[in-house]
Amino acid sequence: MTQLLLIKNAHLLDPLKPELQERHSILIEGDTIREVSDTPIAVRDARVIDAAGKTVMPGLIDLHVHLVAVQLNLQQQATLPNVLVTLRSIPILRGMLRRGFTTVRDAGGASDAFKQAVQSGLMQGPRLFVSGRALSQTGGHGDGRARSDYLLPSAVCQSCARVGVIGRVADGVDAVRKAVREELQMGADQIKIMAGGGVASPTDPVDALGYSEDEIRAAVAEAQARNTYVLAHAYTPTSIARVVRCGVRTVEHGNLIDSPTAALMAELGAYAVPTLVTYDALANEGAALGLPPASVAKVEDVRGAGLRALEILRSAGVKMGFGSDLLGESHRLQSDEFRLRAQVLTPAEIIASATLVGAEVLGMAGRLGRLMPGALADLLLVDGNPLRSLDCLLGQGERIPLVMKAGVVEFDAL
Structure with a gap:
């Protein structure tokens, strides 16, 4: 049976939108995102991760x-x-x-x-x-x-x-x-x-x-x-x-x-x-x-x-x-590339470069770069709002308590 994983109470960062979207839930089935919703998702037998208001964003x-x-x-x-x-x-x-x-x-x-x-x-x-x-x-x-x-x-x-x-x-x-x-x-x-x-x-x-x-x-x-x-x-x-x-x-x-x-x-x-x-x-x-x-x-x-x-x-x-x-x-x-580019570009432009544009170059648009149904479950939970300040993405991941790749939690410091 394919494992289900539910992330709830997260602020969603969509690189196509200028602001975070509050109180979203993401349901992951195996290595793929099955559902993204601004209302609670009811599902049985799923592992639940409470994001507690952190930002969830694409890997x-x-x-x-x-x-x-x-x-x-x-x-x-x-x-x-x-x-x-x-x-x-x-x-x-x-x-x-x-x-x-x-x-x-x-x-x-x-x-x-x-x-x-x-x-x-x-x-x-x-x-x-x-x-x-x-x-x-x-x-x-x-x-x-x-x-x-x-x-x-x-x-x-x-x-x-x-x-x-x-x-x-x-x-x-x-x-x-x-x-x-x-x-x-x-x-x-x-x-x-x-x-x-x-x-x-x-x-x-x-x-x-x-x-x-x-x-x-x-x-x-x-x-x-x-x-x-x-x-x-x-x-x-x-x-x-x-x-x-x-x-x-x-x-x-x-x-x-x-x-x-x-x-x-x-x-x-x-x-x-x-x-x-x-x-x-x-x-x-x-x-x-x-x-x-x-x-x-x-x-x-x-x-x-x-x-x-x-x-x-x-x-x-x-x-x-x-x-x-x-x-x-x-x-x-x-990650200092974020800091250097911020002298010229906006946080939204820089995040798009590391998500949407990267996915396009790799021929993976729709599978990488956004958190949407059908995409691979590559995501981060972040302490902070990267659209306002990229500082939360700097360093060695100290403000990224959870890293998931293809539905597998690779790092979990929640």
């Missing part, structure tokens, strides 16, 4: 995490033993769930095996949408080699089987097609490409262009052939415009975007996933936690433009998802 969605990024120095991490990286990822996953993120999209590194581990209960963590290894051109953001290293034409990359390697190199249309097919065969839910330079990689300037348009189109075509999409790492207007014209669905970071490029994104229906908190973390503690000096020097190239990018994207009508992109010990700062 949060983070569209840009790296759960196997267990330290800031990714080049050094690539040589760590597989078991060590895997074990170090366990508290990272658990921490995300405890902070209220019931669904995350890994933007490079995590494989289908991590999904299996979470689904089977072997690891406690959010629902995972994994990208496999991110695709990079030689010398791009996914190429972690130092300038003193080179590959012989016949050499085989010995690091490709390591869990700590979050990217792979593929050059040319045919190689990109094959790489996309391989990642999809191994269980990737979507494909990540590097379309410009980045902070954590050693040899590519931030304003460098990544893949050629033919290579980008090849990746997009292969993803679409499997009914999925491509997300692209990009900072500058030129790199962003190239990828969205080629059919990329989401632009990651986008700190240096300008108004014409944002307008193009809106016209083509592309999503943005800003990740302000990672630059804050890298600037404040990157060097102390092992970020290479070359990467530390590149942080300021993009950090200061992040808030302005939010203004530009909002003015253009581009839908923004929530992302964090943290590494190593900085994963604990995930």
Whole structure:
């Protein structure tokens, strides 16, 4: 018999409405919400949770995490033993769930095996949408080699089987097609490409262009052939415009975007996933936690433009998802993305990014992002009203006494 669970006396946060709705009840059957009502629900043989006036809201969605990024120095991490990286990822996953993120999209590194581990209960963590290894051109953001290293034409990359390697190199249309097919065969839910330079990689300037348009189109075509999409790492207007014209669905970071490029994104229906908190973390503690000096020097190239990018994207009508992109010990700062965005956006806009927009990007609208009949029972009980102040979502979940994922109470501090 499917278990019934009733939550009563809760103030409902619906991301489509500007205010909390008082005194609601939610009936959950198995992993799915069966009924949401502003009057008491009469049901027998149900477990009852009295919310006592707390806010009930959808579980949060983070569209840009790296759960196997267990330290800031990714080049050094690539040589760590597989078991060590895997074990170090366990508290990272658990921490995300405890902070209220019931669904995350890994933007490079995590494989289908991590999904299996979470689904089977072997690891406690959010629902995972994994990208496999991110695709990079030689010398791009996914190429972690130092300038003193080179590959012989016949050499085989010995690091490709390591869990700590979050990217792979593929050059040319045919190689990109094959790489996309391989990642999809191994269980990737979507494909990540590097379309410009980045902070954590050693040899590519931030304003460098990544893949050629033919290579980008090849990746997009292969993803679409499997009914999925491509997300692209990009900072500058030129790199962003190239990828969205080629059919990329989401632009990651986008700190240096300008108004014409944002307008193009809106016209083509592309999503943005800003990740302000990672630059804050890298600037404040990157060097102390092992970020290479070359990467530390590149942080300021993009950090200061992040808030302005939010203004530009909002003015253009581009839908923004929530992302964090943290590494190593900085994963604990995930919820600080709320605090940083609040300097520009309203609480309602930020909550929508972490619920409704995230669900749209993942193709899960109606199943995630809202508490409604037929949706998966991913929900939080929160002390406070997030529509008035996001402070109750900060930290490590101290003001989120209950976290439920697919009808299972993962954390209960009531």
